[in-house]
Amino acid sequence: MTRDRGKTLRAPVILDLLAEELGPDAVIALDFTSRWELLVATMLSAQSTDVKVNEVTKVLFAELPDPEAVASADLARIEQLIGSLGLFRQKAKNLQATARHLLEAHGGEVPDTMPELLALPGVARKTANVVLSNGFGRHEGVVVDTHVHRLSRRLRFTRADDPVRIERDLARLFPRQRWLQVSDLLIHHGRRTCLARRPACERCVIEHLCPSSQEAGLTDKR
Template identity: 55%
Template sequence: MSETRLGLTRRARRINRVLAEAYPYAVAELDFTTPFELLVATVLSAQTTDVRVNATTPALFARFPDAEAMAHADERELQELVRPLGFYRNKAAAIQGLSRVLVERHGGEVPGRLDDLVALPGVGRKTAFVVLGNAFGVPGLTVDTHFGRLARRLGFTAQQDPVKVEQEVAALFERRDWTMLSHRLIFHGRRVCHAKRPACGACPVARWCPSYGIGETDPVAAVGLLKYELAPGREELHARMLAGATRAQLRAEGYSLGA
């Protein structure tokens, strides 16, 4: 028997509630203090990890803290600062290019409108919604590879195109839930529902997942596949996160936040 639209909506919202309980600490995993820092960090995160970006951006922003400074940066110096992230020439050109447009068209400030953000060089809908949701409080769905994979596995959509995924998933949830839903699905995809070998036997939403069984279903074996703070041996880190410790506090205490 096929699932009704009402049934799908109810199941999707139940999954969101369970993930909210599993990841009460879910946030954007890129470090930032201003909309400009988040925009640049998100552009730099392409084809690398947030952990590596977070290790690189402090020196970058200490040297070039705003759009004005980055727009006039020495090209080779900028390249060297982002070299650890790979594709450093392209990435340096991208962040300098968008900085110049910010200075020329927006007085050096990051705009808070979708149309203005996607008009910036190198900024697509995914990056725009990261910035809008986390720097401006404007709800949006961040359809990255994790989000898209989980949306399909959970049966929220069968679409492959990110814009169509965004539209179909958005229709299942209240607008106010979009940003946090994005964080939760991305967290879950990085920690449990991996691309190649999902830990089905350790998944908190397994009972509502139509794809249950595509990964490891044995509970003991599945626990061994968990990553980040859920990985075996990292129970103390997980407890600190559940207790509300911030990422900055955890790093100051000597915890590694990588996988």
């Protein structure tokens, strides 16, 4: 069996096992009630935990609930509202610039195509994929965050280190209808079990299918 063939056979089994273990818990952890809120929360999530972002957006959305409010707000006030997050000054600038762009180009609505989302200040493929998948049910790609990056390499789904190349490898490995599930399951498994510093391989349901675990042995996990 070739290495690529083995990966192709392992991948759906791994996904099925993770889906069985994690069940309905494996969904996006950001709180939102609209596509605008989803976009904002995802933009704020860079270098911040979802728990912290949810704390911040609860206050932010209460005061500045829509693009119109953000576009007309004092930048210093936006910075103050999100000041507990990493990179808050740049994020505040991007939020206001994005709000103004949406008002000027899209009537205040969040667009539903990859090119239009990528044209928004501070929005890269990860954010665009989150919005398209969770806000519109459109699977244009796979969300590659730090957990997906780490697990994809440990599971030998990819040998790439660049997020764009990792996304491409995952998209080739799984059918389009499972792309959202791929990212949700890998993210949750990465948070709960396959930790960055010391993965809990002894309680991992896919340990027997993980090349990194098999190569390293249970006492020396990478």
